[in-house]
Amino acid sequence: MSRSRMTIRDVAALAGVSHQTVSRVINNSERVKPETRQRVENAIQELKYSPNAVARSMARGRTYTLACISPNLTDFTYASFIEGAELEARRQGYFLLTASAPNAETFATLVNQLLASRRTEGLLVITPKVEPHHVRIPRYVSAVFIGANPKLDWIASVTLDDENAGYMATEHLIQLNHTHIAQITGPIAEESSQGRMRGYQAALNAAGIPFQRRFIYEGDWSATSGYMAVQDFLEQENAPSAIFAQNDRMAVGAIRALRDAGRHVPKNISVIGFDDMPLASYFDPPLTTILQDTYRMGREAACQLISSIEKPDNPCRQLCVEPKLIVRQSTTLNDQ
Amino acid sequence: MSRSRMTIRDVAALAGVSHQTVSRVINNSERVKPETRQRVENAIQELKYSPNAVARSMARGRTYTLACISPNLTDFTYASFIEGAELEARRQGYFLLTASAPNAETFATLVNQLLASRRTEGLLVITPKVEPHHVRIPRYVSAVFIGANPKLDWIASVTLDDENAGYMATEHLIQLNHTHIAQITGPIAEESSQGRMRGYQAALNAAGIPFQRRFIYEGDWSATSGYMAVQDFLEQENAPSAIFAQNDRMAVGAIRALRDAGRHVPKNISVIGFDDMPLASYFDPPLTTILQDTYRMGREAACQLISSIEKPDNPCRQLCVEPKLIVRQSTTLNDQ
DNA sequence: TATAATAATGTGACCGGTAACATATCCTTA
């Protein structure tokens, strides 16, 4: 590595001006006589000069670097957040450091390193659930949460409108004439599980359908837990005719369990998922699901973070993004 | 942001030593009298001092930052590469900038920005195929390719042993008594498609099965292309009894087409995929596939990159990782 | 005890930009 070690002073020497004038040209600020500017630009060309970001950071006290911490990088939802954020960041002249922090300890270490070294100007935190270690981020740090809302007025966040999402999913099933609607939730400790649950209840309520405890199964987002949920439901007499799974993986597990039990989806039982993960349309049957615009959420988060860095007195927004229902073939009219 | 603006000189003043002695302590190098070291460390504690990475980069000419450029961040395979690389990088004290560059132009711009600004010490390039713009990376830059091998002796790479993988997949089908084995390839311009194809041919050869042009369909990695491939195969008389799809998405598309055509997988026809993507085990039927250890590939790539940064005369390794066959239920014995 | 050798610490410059202020140049206007 290395090379192109041309500095502002080399350019200045060649152009016969002071280094400060070169600085003025590369920041195309101030008034520089057009003729001088031209001379400097020629010198820059000739020497293939380009400014050293580190030196600039040093002098300006700004790094133009954001950091994104996520439980992992492979989950499709998280990866889309990051991709959206990265794109927006780059569009605005920032780079994005990414790191995965699967547990509280890694998270704390990472945040410490990032902040202590002053390598980054702001933090994007992806997490499905706000935990104590998240909130230990010092207050003076610009941070935006994606996926969960810490509900602290100095921390911005971008979340999905889970309540409405849960409402939409449930309402879709109700409109298909289902009344025995089971739900496979994520861990109930997680905010989004709770939100979706509230939406589910509200929709039942609005339709005058009584809520039944036995129709709720707490999963852990894994396909396996979806599978087990169905085993649980099928043991009951008067089983549900429709299932709302709070994510697609659990929906897929549920469908598999139904198939293994000889039930046909959607003929015997409808299933709606959540996330619209890749290939959701290629499952058998293609999955009806709720789409969250993860890409947009990432972009919005980056925007918000940059704005809070550049204009620190701007208020922190807590953005809530609306979901969208995608109807495919895993849900159908209840004909009994 | 900001805060904790303590510098090495503040610490020096408090400890009653010179700033250089503080520098010695924080780099725990040189001989510093234990008693002095203690005084300095106390001062560091008291002032909550921690070194400024930017200043350090400036002085040392090193940023301890790597960059990873990928066509996108959401593809599971790419994301695993990145996650593996990030972990290894962090373990060795580096941070990882990630960016997506879906096309040649973005790629070129990005590389320029990264290199010109001297923000990063090395490049991790994820790509399924080496294209001209990739090779325009200046020679003095440390770079490691993941997924494709530029075959230039100054660029390291980590790739899958595609030929062996293709061989394994095909041999698996042959052992199940299949002789009419079709293949859905990726774009044949891509190195990995070609490698897998060579393995396929070698396995047929070894078993004395003639190669038939009509059994090859060129897909584009999408599920849709897998679907179309099957439509093509089924039109032929004397259709294949087994299909090797060069990735799981195409395999899923193929299975769907087979189902739509009333064929049962694996009873009527066996399908083997490639990648072992998430939920491959939850498809119907659970997908037999070839696993590439993407996580390890990412780690190896980061290792290689760091070593080539720290010891520039080390030779560039072109690592080739072995695949693994995962047998599930989409393939079975051909009983006719 | 004088002197060399070694260990411990200090000094000042430097990395490559930017900021603040100083100076020089040019054009108006009285």
Place this chain on the structure above:
DNA sequence: TAAGGATATGTTACCGGTCACATTATTATA
């Protein structure tokens, strides 16, 4: 033509570390 104001450019210090070398304190050797 001298003074005043704007415009253009230069000077110097500074950001916060590290490096090379100078200096001082300590110990070993003659």
